[in-house]
Amino acid sequence: xxxxxxxxxxxxxxxxxxxxxxxxxxxxxxxxxxxxxxxxxxxxxxxxxxxxxxxxxxxxxxxxxxxxxxxxxxxxxxxxxxxxxxxxxxxxxxxxxxxxxxxxxxxxxxxxxxxxxxxxxxxxxxxxxxxxxxxxxxxxxxxxxxxxxxxxxxxxxxxxxxxxxxxxxxxxxxxxxxxxxxxxxxxxxxxxxxxxxxxxxxxxxxxxxxxxxxxxxxxxxxxxxxxxxxxxxxxxxxxxxxxxxxxxxxxxxxxxxxxxxxxxxxxxxxxxxxxxxxxxxxxxxxxxxxxxxxxxxxxxxxxxxxxxxxxxxxxxxxxxxxxxxxxxxxxxxxxxxxxxxxxxxxxxxxxxxxxxxxxxxxxxxxxxxxxxxxxxxxxxxxxxxxxxxxxxxxxxxxxxxxxxxxxxxxxxxxxxxxxxxxxxxxxxxxxxxxxxxxxxxxxxxxxxxxxxxxxxxxxxxxxxxxxxxxxxxxxxxxxxxxxxxxxxxxxxxxxxxxxxxxxxxxxxxxxxxxxxxxxxxxxxxxxxxxxxxxxxxxxxxxxxxxxxxxxxxxxxxxxxxxxxxxxxxxxxxxxxxxxxxxxxxx
Numbered sequence: 351x352x353x354x355x356x357x358x359x360x361x362x363x364x365x366x367x368x369x370x371x372x373x374x375x376x377x378x379x380x381x382x383x384x385x386x387x388x389x390x391x392x393x394x395x396x397x398x399x400x401x402x403x404x405x406x407x408x409x410x411x412x413x414x415x416x417x418x419x420x421x422x423x424x425x426x427x428x429x430x431x432x433x434x435x436x437x438x439x440x441x442x443x444x445x446x447x448x449x450x451x452x453x454x455x456x457x458x459x460x461x462x463x464x465x466x467x468x469x470x471x472x473x474x475x476x477x478x479x480x481x482x483x484x485x486x487x488x489x490x491x492x493x494x495x496x497x498x499x500x501x502x503x504x505x506x507x508x509x510x511x512x513x514x515x516x517x518x519x520x521x522x523x524x525x526x527x528x529x530x531x532x533x534x535x536x537x538x539x540x541x542x543x544x545x546x547x548x549x550x551x552x553x554x555x556x557x558x559x560x561x562x563x564x565x566x567x568x569x570x571x572x573x574x575x576x577x578x579x580x581x582x583x584x585x586x587x588x589x590x591x592x593x594x595x596x597x598x599x600x601x602x603x604x605x606x607x608x609x610x611x612x613x614x615x616x617x618x619x620x621x622x623x624x625x626x627x628x629x630x631x632x633x634x635x636x637x638x639x640x641x642x643x644x645x646x647x648x649x650x651x652x653x654x655x656x657x658x659x660x661x662x663x664x665x666x667x668x669x670x671x672x673x674x675x676x677x678x679x680x681x682x683x684x685x686x687x688x689x690x691x692x693x694x695x696x697x698x699x700x701x702x703x704x705x706x707x708x709x710x711x712x713x714x715x716x717x718x719x720x721x722x723x724x725x726x727x728x729x730x731x732x733x734x735x736x737x738x739x740x741x742x743x744x745x746x747x748x749x750x751x752x753x754x755x756x757x758x759x760x761x762x763x764x765x766x767x768x769x770x771x772x773x774x775x776x777x778x779x780x781x782x783x784x785x786x787x788x789x790x791x792x793x794x795x796x797x798x799x800x801x802x803x804x805x806x807x808x809x810x811x812x813x814x815x816x817x818x819x820x821x822x823x824x825x826x827x828x829x830x831x832x833x834x835x836x837x838x839x840x841x842x843x844x845x846x847x848x849x850x851x852x853x854x855x856x857x858x859x860x861x862x863x864x865x866x867x868x869x870x871x872x873x874x875x876x877x878x879x880x881x882x883x884x885x886x887x888x889x890x891x892x893x894x895x896x897x898x899x900x901x902x903x904x905x906x907x908x909x910x911x912x913x914x915x916x917x918x919x920x921x922x923x924x925x926x927x928x929x930x931x932x933x934x935x936x
Contacts, residue, residue, distance in 0.1 A: 365483075365484075366484075367484060367737075368483075368484040368487045368488050368491075369487075371488070371491070371741065371744065372464070372487060372488075372491050375491075375495075375748070376457060376460065378757075379456070379457060379460075379757055380453075380457060382757055382760055382761060383453035383456065383457075383756075383757070383760075384453060386760060386764065387449065387780075388449050388778065388779045388780035389764075389778045389779070389780060390453075390756060390760040390778060390779055391756065391759040391760045391763050391774075391776055391777075391778055391779070392452065392756050392759075392778075392779045392782075393500070393753055393754045393756055393759070394777075394782065394808070394873040395753060396499065396627070397500050397501070397754070398779070398782055398783070398808075398810060398873075399808040399810045399823055399871075400501075400810065400823050401433070401500075401501040402448055402452060402810070402814070403808075403809075403810030403811070403813040403814045404421075404432050404433065404810075404813070405433070405440070405443035405448055405451070406443075406448045406813070406814045407421055407422065407423065407813045407814070408421065408429075408432060408443070409443065409444070409448070410816050413429050414435045414440070414444050415435050416429055417429070422799070422813075422817075422818035422819070423809065423813050423818065423819045423821075423822040423824075424819070424820070424821070424822040424824060424827055424831060424860060425801070425820050425831055425834075425835070425894055425895070426818075427822075427824065427827050427828070427831070428590075429586075430586040430587075430589060430590050431586075431590065431824060431826055431827055432586075433501070434583060434584045434585070434586050434587065436535075436536065436582065436583040436584070436585075437536060437537075437539075437583065437584075438504055438536045438537050439455060439501065439502075439503075439504050439537075442454055442455055442458075448814075449779055452500070455500065455503060455504070456500070456503070456756070456757075458504070459494060459503035459504055459506075459507045460491065460494040460495050460507070461494065462494060462504055462507040462508050462511070462537065463490055463491070463493045463494015463495070463496075463506075463507035463508075463510075464487060464490040464491050464494050465490075465511070466490070466494075466507060466508050466509070466510040466511035466514065467486060467489060467490025467493055467494070467510050467715075467719075468486050468487065468490055469510070469511065469514045470510040470511070470513055470514040470517075471486040471490075471719070472486075473514055473517050473518070474517075475723070478723075481726060482723050482726060484737060485719065485722055485723060485726060485736060485737070485740060486719070488737075488740040488741065488744060489715055489718060489719045489722075489740055490510075491744060492715060492740065492743055492744040492747055493507070493510075493711065493712065493715040494507050495744070495747050495748070496629065496630060496631065496711055496747060497629060497631075497747070497750075497752050497753070497754040497755040497756075498627065498628050498629060498711065498754065499542075499627040499628065499754070500754055502539050502542050502543075504537040504538070505537065505538045505539040505542055505543050506543075506628065506708065506711060506712070507537075508534070508537040508538060509543065509709065509712045510712060510716075511534065511537070512531075512534055512538065512547060512576075515527060515530050515531045515534060515572075516531070516551065516554075516569065516572055518530075519531060519568050519569065519571070519572040520558075520566065520568050520569050520572070521568075522568055528571065528572065528575045531572055531575050531576050531579065532575050532576070532578065532579040532582075533579060534576065534579060535576075535579040535580045535582075535583040535584065536583055538580070539584075540580045540583075540584045540587060540588075541587070541705075542705055542708055543705075543708060543709070544576075544580045544584075546705065546706055546708075546709065547576070548573065548576065548577055548580075551569065551572070551573050551576070552573065554566075554569065555569045555570055555573065590826070596828050597828065597829045597830070598826055598827060598828060598829055599825075599826065599827060599828075599829050599832050599856075599857045599858065600826060601829055602829055602832070602854075602855075602857065603855065603856055603857070604854075604855035604856075605682070605683065605685075605688060606683045607683065607684075607685040608680075608683040608684070612683075613680040613681065613683055613684060614680070616679070616680045616683065617676050617677055617679065617680035618676075620676050620679045620680070620707060621672065621673065621676040622637065624707070624710060624711065625679075625707060626752070626753050627708070628707060628708045628710065628711050629711075629752045629753070629754070630710060630711035630714050630715070631746055631747045631750050631752065632711075632714040632715075634746050634750075635739065635742050635743040635746050636714050636715065636717075636718045636743055637714070639718060639721060639722075639739055639743075640669065640714070640717045640718060640721060643665070643721040643724075644665070644666070644669055647663070647665065647721075647724075648660050648663075648666065651663075664720055665717060665720045665721060665724075668713050668716050668717040668720065669717055671709075671713050672710050672713045672714065672717070674706075675706040675707050675709055675710050675713070676707065676710070678703065678704055678706045678707070679704040679706065679707040680704075681704075682702065682703060682704030683704075688703075691703060718739075718740070718743065722736040722739060722740060723736075759776075763776060763778075773875075775874045775875050775876050776873055776874055776875075777873045777874065777875065777925065777926075781875075781921070781923070781925040781926065782811065782873055783811055783814045783815065784811065784815075784921055784925070784926060784928075785814075785815055786921070786922065787919055787920070787921040787922075787926065787928060788811070788812070788815035788817070788900075788928065789815070790919045791900065791917065791919045791928050791930055792815075792816075792817070794916070794917035794919060794930065795898065795916050795917055795930050795932075797817065797898070799818055800818065800897040800898060801818050801819070801820050801894065801895045801896045801897060801898075802817050802818065802819055802820070802896065802897065802898035802899065802900055803819055803820050803821045803862050803891070803896060803898075803899050803900070804819065804821060804861075804862065804871075804899075804900050804901075805862045805870075805884060805899055805900070805901040805902065805903065805905075806870050806871060806877065806879070806901055806902025806903045807871060807900060807901075807902050807928075808823070808861075808871050809821040809822045809823065809860075809861065810822075810823065812900055817900070820835065820838075820860075820891070820894050820895070820896050821835070821860045821861050821862060822860050823858060823859050823860070823861075824858060824860075825858045827860075831860075832857045832860065834890075834894060835860050835894070836853065836854075837887055837890035838862070838886055838887050838890045838891045838894065838896075839853070839861075839862060839863055839885075839886060839887075840887055840890075841865060841885035841886060841887060842862070842863040842864060842865040842885040842886065843863065845865040845866065845885060846863070846864070846865060846866070846867075846868065848868055849863045849864075849868060862884070862886060862899070864879065864881060864885075865881065865883065865884075865885030866879075866880055866881035866883070867879055867880055867881065870902075870903070875925050875926065877902060877903060879903055882903050882904065882905060882906045883905065883906055883907040883911075884899075884901070884903075884905050884907065884908070884911050884913070885911070886911060888911060888912030888913065888933050888934055889912075889934070891933050891934075892933055892934045896933055897932060897933060898916075898930055898931065898932060898933070899913060899930075899931045899933060900928055900929075900930055901928070901929045901930075901931060902926060902927065902928060902929075903929070904918070904929050905929070905931065908931060912933060912934055913931040913932065913933055914931060914932050915929060915930070915931055916930045916931065916932050917929075917930045918930065
């Protein structure tokens with residue numbers, strides 16, 4: 351009886367071993383994010399300095415569902431420029447406190463990735479799914495965990511979900527799948543993924559219609575349904591893109607123009623390393639495994655004189671797709687091609703069609719999965735080898751300290767503080783936004799909604815704390831405002847050519863820039879500035895309606911710049927200090 355019980359346990363563990371790393375990691379992550387709470391260290395770049403503050407601002411002003419209103423940053427920009435309320439990610443911020451919504455979003459992204467990967471694998475390998483199940487869950491777990499652009503994590507994680515729904519539609523498995531396809535954009539994002547999904551779908555329709563010698567009517571209907579879903583879920587974006595005659599900064603953005611050798615190099619780099627917004631962490635395990643398998647597998651085709659099979663192999667198709675996306679990324683910096691796209695489709699002026707690279711994280715892990723299931727089919731020891739490879743790939747994802755790996759950064763910083771008895775120089779979430787500090791600062795000057803700007807802080811800090819800002823960070827806003835604000839910062843831009851190019855050629859970060867340093871905004875307790883002077887046109891600032899400047903630096907030329915110090919406050923933990931200046935009252 352004892353041996354029988356042990357045998358049953360061994361069989362159960364062999365079938366469900368993958369549950370231990372998956373559940374264990376989710377418990378660990380939840381424990382860290384909710385145990386430390388706002389003392390966690392969260393990525394700032396394109397995250398806390400951007401979307402988190404915008405969601406909090408929408409909450410502060412109760413503007414999630416409002417129409418025809420402006421939100422209090424960038425001098426009052428239309429609510430339509432901010433994320434749609436018809437998004438699952440946005441909904442988290444409607445119903446939960448901002449930090450809680452962010453932490454829940456990380457965990458939910460992992461679950462969406464696993465579910466999506468599971469459903470697609472089960473659809474494509476129905477008869478062998480139970481055999482492949484551990485590999486399905488571990489690969490989907492790794493893919494869902496990838497530390498990609500947090501605000502669009504759901505869109506990345508749900509790509510296999512979209513493919514699954516399209517397969518259901520193509521194989522005529524019921525009208526209900528069209529409904530599911532219609533609501534899919536709730537977890538997607540048109541500018542990053544949707545427009546490319548629709549484009550790829552058009553190519554698939556043409557190819558399948560030619561192959562099957564009959565129109566792919568079901569996919570054609572699916573194309574229309576999915577497109578309508580995106581229009582409905584992101585109606586604000588479509589309204590701005592198609593029905594607004596307002597010129598935006600997209601018209602003035604200057605993109606790189608590389609030489610052919612530089613383009614080739616860029617293609618190789620992005621194929622090998624990916625990009626930070628879509629960091630697939632594939633270079634250490636996934637890429638070597640896929641390359642070795644590619645060479646061995648196709649070498650066997652040639653050895654057996656089955657060269658035609660190379661062009662029919664699913665793994666080879668995925669690898670070709672990865673290369674195609676990498677090539678498109680490089681060609682985006684080929685100016686004649688970019689100009690051709692903008693000429694043929696004017697509404698897409700400034701549109702980054704190189705975002706096809708955002709599909710490569712899914713494709714790398716899909717390729718790994720296909721290679722490893724073939725190891726599963728080869729024998730018992732190959733099965734354990736495949737399990738070891740996928741576990742190693744997941745471990746690399748967990749331990750790679752890339753930009754958005756908040757779990758790693760928090761654990762590392764907290765461990766340092768525990769063993770050294772002192773805090774790291776970086777700001778935690780609560781220290782970055784410093785709510786208690788800014789509440790006292792607002793009380794000091796009896797703040798009542800007047801327009802302000804940040805110096806030494808990201809404008810997002812002010813926005814998060816209910817302060818209306820003339821500055822801000824947004825990749826899509828009126829060109830006229832960019833030019834108006836430029837008058838305010840002209841003295842600084844004239845002193846630092848790199849900053850002038852940065853603002854004039856891009857302009858998404860509408861900041862008060864230093865006239866000496868390239869950047870004085872950072873997420874550290876130490877202030878890294880060599881010059882405590884400020885270079886602004888105070889009169890231009892006042893003409894935009896500005897009254898206050900919340901500065902992290904005690905300005906040495908405040909009087910000369912037309913500013914007067916009203917108050918200064920220090921955070922209770924000493925992590926930062928704010929000086930409040932009034933403009934035009936020196």
